[in-house]
Amino acid sequence: MHIFLTHFHxxxxxxxxxxxxxxxxxxxxKVIGPKQKDIDVQNLFAGQMGPIxxxxxxxxxxxxxxxxxxxxxxxxVGDFELxxxxxxxxSFVIGYKIKIDGHVICFIPDNEIEGDMYPELEPDFRTRLVDFCGDADLLLHDSMYTEDEYPHRHGWGHSTFEQTLQLGLDAGVNKLLxxxxDPMRTDYEISAIVAKMREHAARSGSGMIIDAAREGVDYRMDGDA
Ligand SMILES: [Zn+2]
Ligand SMILES: [Zn+2]
Structure with missing residues (x-):
């Protein structure tokens, strides 16, 4: 069993x-993830099992x-290329691009698309991100905030629905989740936001499939949930 981690929050x-x-x-x-400064993955993993x-x-x-x-x-690993x-x-956080059988899945759960917190990632971070997600069959991306909430959360390392939608459109992905x-967001609120994002995408002429990720749903590469 392989477990891939993006970070250790x-x-x-x-x-x-x-x-x-x-x-x-x-x-x-096997646990695979990004080392944090001089702390290795084993210590990061085992540290949470300290007696306290x-x-x-x-x-x-x-x-x-x-x-x-x-x-x-x-x-x-096996037929998977990451x-x-x-x-x-x-902290040091990564996103994954997974290739299997000619399909591409991008998994980027925590990322601030419009942020500027790490000068070493500039000046072309967004361009590289669009490229990284380019033509993915499926993109799962951080959508923690609304545009109203974001000004109070700038620099927290998360994106808005609108920023994520635009990333999906710019990268030409087939399906965006x-x-x-946000743990305080209700299912009803998420459904309303998804409907609004679908309208935005339709207005731009995109055929991108848009939904909110939820537990217990299988996503297949033929586009059917
Ligand atoms: Zn985090
Ligand atoms: Zn997180």
């Missing part, structure tokens, strides 16, 4: 100590665990 790793396969000696689990946070220490994990750094470049790009979000919803 709680909302992305908190379930691991309770992940049953960790305690099965038959399992082999969790009663079972990492040393009692029964599965065979492997760890690997992936801060830039690519990775291959490419990563560092994005704008606090708004992702990493």
């Amino acid at each position: 709680w909302d992305h790793i908190q379930g691991f100590p309770f992940f049953a396969p960790l305690y099965d000696p038959e399992d082999v689990i 946070y969790f009663p079972v220490p990492f040393s009692l994990v029964a599965a065979e665990m492997e760890f690997e750094h992936l801060n830039d470049g690519g990775y291959e 490419e990563v790009m560092r994005v704008r979000h606090p 708004f992702f990493h919803h």
